[in-house]
Amino acid sequence: MNDLLAVLVALGISAASASAMDFVHPGALNSKAELDFVKAKILAGAQPWKGEFDRMRSSSFATRRPHGRANVNSSSEDANESRDDAIAAYTQALLWYFTDDETYAKRSIAILNSWSGLEGFTAGSDQDRLQAGWIGAVMAPAAEIMRCYPGWTASEIGKLQSMFTRAFYPQLNTASYWNGNVDLTQIDAMMSIAVFNDDEGEFNRGLDRLRVRNPAYFYLTSDGSRPKRIAGDGGNPEKFWSNPSKWIDGLTQETCRDGGHHSQFGLGSALHAAEVAWHQGVDVYTENEQRYTLAMELMATQLLTGSMQGACSNDTPSPDRYDTWEVGYNHYHNRAGLELPNTQKLIVEQIRPRAPRAVCNLVYETLTHADLPKLRAVVKH
Secondary structure (H helix, E strand, O other), X not given: OHHHHHHHHHOOOOHHHHOOOOOOOXXXXXXXXXXXXXXXXXXXXXXXHHHHHHHHHOOHHHOOOOOOOOEEOOOOOHHHHHHHHHHHHHHHHHHHHHHOOHHHHHHHHHXXXXXXXXXXXXXXXXXXXXXXXXXXXXXXXXXXXXXXXXXXXXXXXXXXXXXXXXXXHHHHOOOOOOOHHHHHHHHHHHHHHHXXXXXXXXXXXXXXXXXXXXXXXXXXXXXXXXXXXXXXXXXXXXXXXXXXXXXXXXXXXXXXXXXXXXXXXXXXXXXXXXXXXXXXXXXXXHHHHHHHHHHHHHHHHHHHHOXXXXXXXXXXXXXXXXXXXXXXXXXXXXXXXXXXXXXXXXXXXXXXXXXXXXXXXXXXXXXXXXXXXXXXXXXXX
């Protein structure tokens, strides 16, 4: 399927013609209705959107220029350059959408076009898979927004689609055996790239991977005395899960690794993938309601109280906070009507006041997903 798509793009035939699935665009992390809602709030000067927008517009990403490469060595400065370019492309895509200023559109497209010649990742390690996840999970949503801009040509779009197939698929389509946040980051990228590439096969591969990883990353006591086995755990769940003191609902595979630092990345990536699926009419959220919400509430409690709640031998949570929480809270609270008091408190008291807004693939969630109205997706399958 991937080879066929590459051939079709090279021949100037839309990749969409190779897919039976009718993809919604823009439909990666952001839907048109959600972007339009946020745009109206910014124009009205409403908070938190106006403040988040001003913060984004004053960042260095708003004026960053292209640094496209033919290859990325993920163990070198290439890593930072490529991650920052992806964030800049997304930043400027959002700025264009919210302001209608074509300067931002042209700059975002220039960054995306500069990477259309990428051949691959050359570190030769799992770091390449993580790097491809970080970049793809942000660059593809940027491209999804920019396909709304009439000045980005079909030929240029096709070249970027071909690049994703050529350079990213080889890194993303084999799950990393590292800690689960890497696989979830890969899945996040797979889902968004699949939407941009109109690639039903890749979209379904991402969903399949997510179904396997979810019970191997987010533990429920109803799973049994230990979590689901997964490749890479070495047959030793205690060690793979960093030796929890007790197995409780909401524990993640990395909770006791570093007190919630990496777990915020794993949780954010899983929720991103679920959000992309939602925008395409596939409800991942409902089947994982307990896994995701109990993980959110436990982690929020740990970060709020300064205690790991007896789950780990080291009782001190990570001091790090990331813009991880708004996508999941928006779905489960605003769409589904669930009360998540600890998550809400964490967002209001710690995430919005102090979390950085653009780290790897955790980018601008408060701007794009805070307090959205109850917008429904059309269920397709």
